[in-house]
Amino acid sequence: EAGVAQSPRYKIIEKRQSVAFWCNPISGHATLYWYQQILGQGPKLLIQFQNNGVVDDSQLPKDRFSAERLKGVDSTLKIQPAKLEDSAVYLCASSLGGRRADTQYFGPGTRLTVL
Amino acid sequence: DQQVKQNSPSLSVQEGRISILNCDYTNSMFDYFLWYKKYPAEGPTFLISISSIKDKNEDGRFTVFLNKSAKHLSLHIVPSQPGDSAVYFCAASAAGSNYKLTFGKGTLLTVNP
Numbered sequence: 001e002a003g004v005a006q007s008p009r010y011k012i013i014e015k016r017q018s019v020a021f022w023c024n025p026i027s028g029h030a031t032l033y034w035y036q037q038i039l040g041q042g043p044k045l046l047i048q049f050q051n052n053g054v055v056d057d058s059q060l061p062k063d064r065f066s067a068e069r070l071k072g073v074d075s076t077l078k079i080q081p082a083k084l085e086d087s088a089v090y091l092c093a094s095s096l097g098g099r100r101a102d103t104q105y106f107g108p109g110t111r112l113t114v115l
Numbered sequence: 116d117q118q119v120k121q122n123s124p125s126l127s128v129q130e131g132r133i134s135i136l137n138c139d140y141t142n143s144m145f146d147y148f149l150w151y152k153k154y155p156a157e158g159p160t161f162l163i164s165i166s167s168i169k170d171k172n173e174d175g176r177f178t179v180f181l182n183k184s185a186k187h188l189s190l191h192i193v194p195s196q197p198g199d200s201a202v203y204f205c206a207a208s209a210a211g212s213n214y215k216l217t218f219g220k221g222t223l224l225t226v227n228p
Contacts, residue, residue: 055213
């Protein structure tokens, strides 16, 4: 079974530029998550989708971050404009459903460096 | 406010011995707890979980203990193997929060041969 795919793996941009990350979840997984992991911290949930609807985006900085999940499968996370403090690893995860016992499977992440 | 705390940034043990990783939480609404393991350049992988109705859950070499009154849980690895060297994250969720996971900062475990 293929895992969660993410691209690109690494991205370096200047502050105030825009950047987008792509995630392809495990086939059949209805729930998709985007996390931000700053160096030395644990992952922090940015947004959770159930199919193509948003379940939780309470920690998403909506003035600069946006995310969409078209057709309930792939998802993109965009930052516009980027700030220095956005330097982090962006992790995508998926689970079969949104229930507690549904294991979240993580992709390898995209490491973003904002200069 | 750090609701899930892993106060030991790192831990080093000898192969074959027991590894004990600790985690404390402050939110009394948390009722489900998980441990994830992370190797460099990879995403976290699920290891083991425990519901608040239990105080122990075992899976092979991994056992998680939960002390609700102390708001403390621990992960025991016996025996430790060099392949267990990784960062271990403690996570918690609360009913009614869409099961959103709150992670600790992680503990780097090094198992020396």
